[in-house]
Amino acid sequence: MRELLRAAFVIARRDFTATVLSRAFLLFLLGPFFPVLMILVFGAATAPMGDVNEKPTVAVISSAAEFEALEQARQRLDEAISPATLVNIAHVEPTGDPQQAANVLQARKPGYVAVLVGGLDDPRLVGSVGAASGTARQMRVFIAEARRHRESNGPVNLPVLRTEQAPAVPAGAQAMTARGGQSLLFLLTLLLAGMLLSQLIEEKSNKVIEVLAAAVPVDSIFLGKLLAMLTASLVGIAVWTSVGAAVIAAVSSHGLQNLPVPAVGWPAFILLGLVYFAMSYLLLGAIFLGIGAHASSAREVQTLSMPVTMAQVVIFALASVAVGQPDSTKAMAAAAFPLSSPYVMIARAAEVPGLWPHLVAVAWQLLWVALFLRVASGVFRKSVLKSGRVKVKPRKPARA
Incomplete structure (x- = not known):
């Protein structure tokens, strides 16, 4: 186990350095500012449509x-x-x-x-x-x-x-915070998880991943790539958050004071948001690694990843039923399903105080990450490492 983790960290350091220190990563950091700007403009235009009863x-x-x-x-x-x-x-x-x-x-x-x-x-x-x-x-x-x-x-x-203690805010305001956390988590996961596919396809086409597989276990390769891309994604989130905080500080001096306070408080809610983003990224990234291991070209990747992306939309809709009723049977079922669990739990953090359910949820999600990685590495062994074994049909004897 120690050797597997050591090899995974070596692969993670290699991929992280190659990703972050490239020029394409700078362009990648600038990409999300355009849709975020459109979302802010749309939100400002539709803000007066909110319910008057949700005023403080x-x-x-x-x-x-x-x-x-x-x-x-x-x-x-x-x-x-x-x-x-x-x-x-x-x-x-x-x-x-x-x-x-x-x-x-x-x-x-x-x-x-x-x-x-x-x-x-x-x-x-x-x-x-x-x-x-x-x-x-x-x-x-x-x-x-x-x-x-x-x-x-x-x-x-x-x-x-x-006072240090957060006041009890209306349920509708907490539901707004829950939906905002779910939406942000969903957008970031879809935006950043696709980097794994492009990198894996590129290394497969260059035969680099086969060289790595000959030196280190396949499980270490997949775990290292997941950790590297997760760390690179967190770097991007840190940059975007810093720019957003600077813009908010320049526009308004109130910060988060006028926003509905989540049930666990802003510090714990932000920390849980980062944890659940990591869990959602690892879960979806492990599935994408399995897809990339099975596909042999970019066209096959697009064909196979489209159902997964559409399924994510369905999973997000499933998780949205937990908003406003975090203790219902539907919410508990959605929290038990691994792919929707991060979205349900970030909504629960906004509506229900207490941290121990989140510890159980993170442990449950880590278990499924390990299972998905195991399946993805097994698919890789069968589809790539055995691809060189080609059966040669015997020639038929030529007729006289």
Whole structure:
């Protein structure tokens, strides 16, 4: 086992260096920016079509009179500003408990992004929103408008107490995060997994892979190629993420503050996204290696890989049923199926807290990666390493 892993790392280092240090890889890095730009333009055009009920809601712990003044101020602003841009407010009766704001934030139904305490005279906003977020700015405007009708003009001082614990967000907002994670995972896997096929066909045509097979085990070759292409793909993702983060920082100073917070939190969700991308890439890449081992030309690769690509679309549709109902029978069945498991689990990370199911899912997916690699290497041994054995038919004796 140690020799197999050592040979796999040697093959991985060789393929990674040859891939990343080539000029074609630079062109490959520039390719996804064009469709991403189209997606952003399309998303910006269709953003106003979202459901108004999915707007963030701020709980107001105050007397009925103060909340009525605040609600009237919001209604007056509704007449001048599009209601789709204003946050919702909900009244919560004060109980005198100093921990009432924290308890309201921890409650999952309904989900509030922040809690306003102190009334109109000494307002304080408690939650995971930032002081410069859109929610805090709108609440300052609401309070100023309510004070103006009480003849209390002047700038509004609204301290924001930022909490580490993520607030309970509405289920629809978490479903949006789940679908976004699934879509991004699907696009990246389809975009990057095809590099394995082209490299394997090129080495088969040059007889390089047969030379490698004579020196190291076939399982090491396939594992090394998978690891090399996965690492090169992660390099590409790092470049694209850095450029995207720079663009977001230049356009907006809020970052991820205005996006729906996943159930496991942003750090764990991003880490799980990378892990499930690696699992999805390894699963699909192992299948593509089996296809490349069986095919002998680029035309055969296109013919054989088309059903796999179309099947991926069906698998993505199967995984989408888990969004909104992560504990249903359909979701559990889709999570057990290895090819759809990464998509289902990244959606679960957005909707359900807890990390132990993800550890079980990753172990299950690694088991299937090993099985797919074993089958692909077996196909390679039968279709390539035995291709030189040609049976020669005996000649018929010539007639006199």
